Ligand SMILES: Nc1ncnc2c1ncn2[C@@H]1O[C@H](COP(=O)(O)OP(=O)(O)O)[C@@H](O)[C@H]1O
Ligand code: SF4
């Protein structure tokens with residue numbers, strides 16, 4: 147075993163990669179499962195030697211719902227419900243899933259921009275829960291975020307010098323000459339001119355504004371950057387420029403990214419490994435080629451079947467999911483995906499899907515899926531698919 151496991155760095159409370167799944171809870175399945183669900187997630191370790199840069203363990207973020215005149219706690223939005231993964235230094239970990247599945251909440255909670263309800267986040271072995279406010283502030287400089295909306299995230303009343311310089315000031319760069327120099331260097335690093343320091347956000351195009359957002363993050367020379375849908379609001383023609391810029395910056399500065407997107411083609415282009423989220427949970431995780439070529443969770447299969455393919459030999463038949471994403475306030479019992487699952491339907495609606503929560507279990511080298519029947523997915527998917535018009 148490599149990575150986190152071999153470095154003696156164990157995800158406590160989370161079973162790390164092992165060769166065989168542990169036993170489930172004994173509930174008899176209606177049809178035999180192809181591997182019983184372990185009691186806890188089996189998380190594939192980040193590839194490579196040594197300690198991962200970021201370790202997230204069983205992260206939970208609930209938003210309380212208060213009701214009645216007494217504003218009593220009547221429930222929770224379970225936005226992130228026990229997510230574990232690790233990211234090695236220099237890696238791009240992509241995170242995909244439909245809108246509302248908890249991607250932004252996961253990104254913000256792991257940066258402690260909003261305090262997690264429970265769970266653990268480590269940066270280079272340092273548990274963020276144990277940090278005093280001043281230490282956390284310093285640690286934040288090492289973990290930055292780039293937002294989806296390049297206009298909304300830049301204060302329209304501030305010149306670029308102050309927008310980018312603000313974070314430097316907060317981190318103690320008090321000398322204004324030094325600050326200006328660092329802002330100018332950051333602008334140059336993202337392909338903008340040094341003179342732009344005096345301009346305001348409205349004087350830039352969407353692509354340029356996103357470059358300013360990136361310059362603001364990199365000015366602090368972070369180790370880890372959460373990119374939350376950084377190209378979703380941009381024209382397609384600009385998207386690839388920004389993706390290539392992010393990859394160049396990783397090369398030049400050694401950045402590590404958590405790259406969030408709902409567009410699977412974008413994630414495929416930029417990521418080394420990918421995690422798929424559904425209703426606050428990680429349902430599949432693998433290296434990018436493996437995930438896109440051999441998806442094992444029926445949800446991933448359905449998402450990928452909707453991605454347009456240029457190469458006719460690779461065109462997949464479309465699997466259309468039934469209904470909408472259920473509410474994260476009352477997620478379905480057992481497997482959260484069961485009311486929409488095409489695989490369950492093909493297998494004659496086995497009871498276990500509605501009663502036993504499937505945790506991530508290893509289904510291949512560095513590949514985990516949270517499905518009782520992950521070994522049946524590939525065999526069944528051709529038969530479940532409907533031809534897209536014009537295809538056989
Ligand atoms: N501050 C909040 N208060 C209450 N619910 C929230 C809050 N932020 C997000 N949510 C809810 O949490 C769920 C996940 O949201 P989000 O993380 O934004 O998903 P995504 O980024 O995948 O679209 C959604 O149901 C959303 O409505
Ligand atoms: S993904 Fe489908 S087949 Fe797998 S456990 Fe969930 S409902 Fe059952």
Ligand SMILES: [Mg+2]
Nearest residue numbers: 249250251375
């Ligand atoms: Mg989001």
